[in-house]
Amino acid sequence: MKKKYLLYGAAAFIIILAAAAGFFFTRDKGKAQTEQEESDEPAIDNPDIRVLLMTNEFADITHPVMEVSAAGGMEITWGKEKQEVKAAEVVSFAPDDEKFGENRETAIRIQAKDGGEVTLNSLQRAYGTPSYAGIIELRSTQEGIVVINELPLEKYLCKVVPSEMPFYFEPEALKAQAVCARNFTYQQMKTMAYPEYEAHINDSTRYQVYGNCQEDEATNKAVEETKNQVLRYEGRLIETFYFSTSCGYTTGLEAWGTEENEAGRYLKSVEVKDKDKDYEAELPWYRWEIKIPADSLAELVSANTQTDIGTLKDIKITKTGEGGIALQIQAIGDKGTVTVDTENKIRKALGGSAAEVVKQNGEAEPASALLPSAFFKIKKEGDAFVISGGGLGHGIGMSQNGANEMAKKGKSYEEILTLFFKDVKLEDGEDKK
Numbered sequence: 001m002k003k004k005y006l007l008y009g010a011a012a013f014i015i016i017l018a019a020a021a022g023f024f025f026t027r028d029k030g031k032a033q034t035e036q037e038e039s040d041e042p043a044i045d046n047p048d049i050r051v052l053l054m055t056n057e058f059a060d061i062t063h064p065v066m067e068v069s070a071a072g073g074m075e076i077t078w079g080k081e082k083q084e085v086k087a088a089e090v091v092s093f094a095p096d097d098e099k100f101g102e103n104r105e106t107a108i109r110i111q112a113k114d115g116g117e118v119t120l121n122s123l124q125r126a127y128g129t130p131s132y133a134g135i136i137e138l139r140s141t142q143e144g145i146v147v148i149n150e151l152p153l154e155k156y157l158c159k160v161v162p163s164e165m166p167f168y169f170e171p172e173a174l175k176a177q178a179v180c181a182r183n184f185t186y187q188q189m190k191t192m193a194y195p196e197y198e199a200h201i202n203d204s205t206r207y208q209v210y211g212n213c214q215e216d217e218a219t220n221k222a223v224e225e226t227k228n229q230v231l232r233y234e235g236r237l238i239e240t241f242y243f244s245t246s247c248g249y250t251t252g253l254e255a256w257g258t259e260e261n262e263a264g265r266y267l268k269s270v271e272v273k274d275k276d277k278d279y280e281a282e283l284p285w286y287r288w289e290i291k292i293p294a295d296s297l298a299e300l301v302s303a304n305t306q307t308d309i310g311t312l313k314d315i316k317i318t319k320t321g322e323g324g325i326a327l328q329i330q331a332i333g334d335k336g337t338v339t340v341d342t343e344n345k346i347r348k349a350l351g352g353s354a355a356e357v358v359k360q361n362g363e364a365e366p367a368s369a370l371l372p373s374a375f376f377k378i379k380k381e382g383d384a385f386v387i388s389g390g391g392l393g394h395g396i397g398m399s400q401n402g403a404n405e406m407a408k409k410g411k412s413y414e415e416i417l418t419l420f421f422k423d424v425k426l427e428d429g430e431d432k433k
Contacts, residue, residue, distance in 0.1 A: 044429020062144030072114030170407030174222035243393025249323030269322030309333030343374035
């Protein structure tokens with residue numbers, strides 16, 4: 001891809017409108033991990049996290065080469081060996097570098113001498129060439145070099161928050177985002193996503209976007225002022241999902257096909273409004289519309305569901321969930337009918353670049369691989385279908401734009417969090433034993 005896009009969120013799968021990246025992260029893992037044992041909870045005391053750093057545009061986990069430098073010089077260690085590197089000198093590593101050993105079993109660890117950051121000169125992120133605090137660890141594989149960044153969790157969050165929420169958002173919204181990011185991180189640290197590399201997560205929207213934007217004073221302050229604070233429901237650390245913009249409502253875990261249970265009761269549908277109106281009522285993505293030719297939509301549905309339905313006769317929403325989200329649709333064609341369940345699969349089934357999305361402010365942009373949200377109605381008009389919807393993202397947990405609009409009206413980050421996550425408590429993690 002020739003263009004660079006600034007990723008906000010994460011998430012896995014919000015807009016992807018400009019390209020393969022989304023604005024404001026949303027993550028959709030299908031089923032949330034809500035059952036959790038307190039004994040499995042990591043100590044909330046700023047432990048080190050190990051993050052696998054992906055290639056440009058988060059395309060792969062192995063790099064063909066890796067070039068590193070540090071403004072104040074570096075210390076490189078491998079096995080019992082150590083090398084001092086002078087300030088700003090660039091060192092390049094290939095997968096067959098002798099420091100990895102004959103069987104590639106030796107890890108190379110790199111740290112800035114002055115306690116600063118190591119720059120990865122052969123890597124690009126939205127803001128340019130990234131630098132990372134802590135230790136950069138290189139491991140050689142047959143496919144290339146795996147890069148791990150090992151650093152304290154609170155320092156990690158300083159590059160997550162601005163990558164997931166614009167730094168210019170209101171301070172209380174940024175604090176709410178910091179708490180959500182912290183909760184999500186501790187949940188992910190219960191296991192290793194890449195046990196072969198001893199890495200908890202990667203830096204993409206699959207988890208949380210990390211290091212795609214530079215640190216900022218405002219976001220660093222949000223992390224510092226909420227240090228070690230987490231949300232718990234009935235004493236358990238919760239999963240704090242978040243997304244871009246609500247339609248005035250959020251929804252529950254049923255949207256992902258997860259049966260309601262006691263552990264997930266904090267993720268319920270809420271109205272995102274004050275006594276006057278919806279907080280996000282004036283925002284572009286609060287309402288949107290797509291008008292798409294029936295033939296084009298039939299092709300998209302057939303391709304996305306791998307079911308040839310022929311000429312599209314009708315699409316029906318056959319099941320809705322909390323907040324009015326579509327949980328099941330049926331696409332009826334002259335060759336057959338296909339049923340699609342859960343919000344992400346529905347958004348994918350009806351998504352594609354065959355039409356434009358027109359936001360409520362009149363702005364239009366190309367549709368993406370996913371519908372903006374599954375809060376929609378659909379009707380046939382002549383030889384086209386009109387999809388009228390609201391919001392942007394999966395709709396579960398905290399609306400980031402909603403949080404910002406609440407902050408503008410004087411709401412604290414605790415008030416924001418306790419609106420979106422029901423019956424939870426904001427606690428200092430160090431008090432939890």
